[in-house]
Amino acid sequence: MEGRPAVDDAALGRAALAVLDANWTGTSTMPAPGIYPHQWSLDSAFVAIGLARRDTARAGQELLSLFTGQWRTGMVPHIVFHHSDGYFPGPSMWRSEEVPDAPRGALTSGLTQPPLHAYAAWWIWRHAADRELAARFVRRAWPSLVAQHAYLRSRDAGGHGLAAIAHPWESGMDDSPAWDAPLANLPAGRCGTGYHDRYFWLAVQCRDHGYAPSYFREEHPFAVEDPMFNGIWLLSCDAMARLASEVVGVDPEPFQEAAARIRGALLDRLWNGAFYARDVRADRLVPVCTIGGFGPMLDPEMPHHVIAALTSLLESTKFMGAAGYPVPSCEIRAPEFDRAQYWRGPSWISTNWLLSQAAAVHGLDRLRELLVASTLRLVRQGGFRECFDPFDGTGHGCRDFSWSAALTLDLLGR
Numbered sequence: 047m048e049g050r051p052a053v054d055d056a057a058l059g060r061a062a063l064a065v066l067d068a069n070w071t072g073t074s075t076m077p078a079p080g081i082y083p084h085q086w087s088l089d090s091a092f093v094a095i096g097l098a099r100r101d102t103a104r105a106g107q108e109l110l111s112l113f114t115g116q117w118r119t120g121m122v123p124h125i126v127f128h129h130s131d132g133y134f135p136g137p138s139m140w141r142s143e144e145v146p147d148a149p150r151g152a153l154t155s156g157l158t159q160p161p162l163h164a165y166a167a168w169w170i171w172r173h174a175a176d177r178e179l180a181a182r183f184v185r186r187a188w189p190s191l192v193a194q195h196a197y198l199r200s201r202d203a204g205g206h207g208l209a210a211i212a213h214p215w216e217s218g219m220d221d222s223p224a225w226d227a228p229l230a231n232l233p234a235g236r237c238g239t240g241y242h243d244r245y246f247w248l249a250v251q252c253r254d255h256g257y258a259p260s261y262f263r264e265e266h267p268f269a270v271e272d273p274m275f276n277g278i279w280l281l282s283c284d285a286m287a288r289l290a291s292e293v294v295g296v297d298p299e300p301f302q303e304a305a306a307r308i309r310g311a312l313l314d315r316l317w318n319g320a321f322y323a324r325d326v327r328a329d330r331l332v333p334v335c336t337i338g339g340f341g342p343m344l345d346p347e348m349p350h351h352v353i354a355a356l357t358s359l360l361e362s363t364k365f366m367g368a369a370g371y372p373v374p375s376c377e378i379r380a381p382e383f384d385r386a387q388y389w390r391g392p393s394w395i396s397t398n399w400l401l402s403q404a405a406a407v408h409g410l411d412r413l414r415e416l417l418v419a420s421t422l423r424l425v426r427q428g429g430f431r432e433c434f435d436p437f438d439g440t441g442h443g444c445r446d447f448s449w450s451a452a453l454t455l456d457l458l459g460r
């Protein structure tokens with residue numbers, strides 16, 4: 047970590063908390079009030095992680111509030127709408143109220159996002175000062191987490207143990223070049239030409255088929271096995287196993303087996319010297335290296351040679367080695383790389399944080415320290431922006447972005 051006077055860290059921590067307070071609705075945290083004025087699933091998991099050491103009750107409430115939008119299928123929606131305004135596509139496009147499996151008391155989207163929530167629950171349990179409060183929260187959240195994990199198994203479009211995303215929005219890395227080829231294969235003439243036309247068209251297809259897992263698995267034209275989504279799922283299976291034995295008092299084995307199954311499938315299906323997304327419909331890997339390819343590094347049991355290859359790719363001039371403000375979201379030398387465009391080049395606090403966790407579990411201390419220091423440098427210089435230029439650190443997207451603030455709190459708390 048950078049040698050910094052503690053006064054800087056204290057000021058940065060206060061500024062981060064002020065952002066989270068300003069974005070707090072009383073029951074959950076908006077990613078950013080102007081642009082994202084509702085509750086997003088992945089964002090809430092990061093916010094809970096960031097608050098775990100400071101405010102156990104609020105960290106727990108963030109997740110419990112998200113679960114009020116959970117469907118009877120176990121699906122945790124990527125957006126829970128707390129009112130009908132301010133974001134497109136909103137409730138009138140998703141029409142969750144017409145779906146029998148959707149909850150009656152909440153309006154939601156019909157897609158999901160990376161299942162980081164069990165890991166966030168474990169993070170709360172591990173870091174809470176008030177152990178009793180944390181244990182009570184875990185027991186309350188447990189049925190929702192179990193249902194979420196069961197739902198993900200119904201999304202195995204490839205039939206080999208991985209969950210397939212049905213839409214770029216499900217990845218949390220919306221505009222990543224990893225989706226270019228699968229999007230290009232959509233039926234031309236029916237879905238428009240631009241990416242955003244295709245996003246909308248795909249969402250309407252999901253809606254018009256009732257968001258049924260069988261439709262997602264068997265017919266929906268976009269089905270992609272993403273190494274980041276599945277790496278996060280694996281991480282959360284490990285967390286479920288630990289919570290099962292440490293807190294809930296149930297058998298951890300089903301979750302250990304699930305983790306082993308995902309690990310095997312990641313290696314069989316997505317590994318080719320690096321991890322790539324697999325377009326299930328075309329049955330081929332999408333040959334572009336993105337930040338998503340580092341997701342499986344989160345697994346403590348990934349084989350050593352795989353971790354060594356990923357570490358050297360991460361540290362090479364394709365990623366960290368040529369960026370002043372790592373980690374770029376796409377390989378710098380790929381034709382698709384764009385230093386300013388959302389998930390096609392900029393560095394993000396969320397993925398930096400995940401990679402610092404991956405480095406920690408594999409004992410890569412120098413890499414971890416570098417990631418922590420450069421992430422803190424980004425927010426010290428640019429503020430809690432949504433993402434950052436990997437060469438000069440200029441902030442992009444919205445300001446006072448919740449997960450950037452929350453994860454800064456966590457990094458400062460170490």
Ligand code: 2M8
Nearest residue numbers: 077082086088089124215218219220
């Ligand atoms: C971005 O995604 C939303 C759609 O869900 C958007 O582009 O409008 C992504 O960065 C996603 O990871 C994030 O959860 C969301 C809210 O911060 O914004």
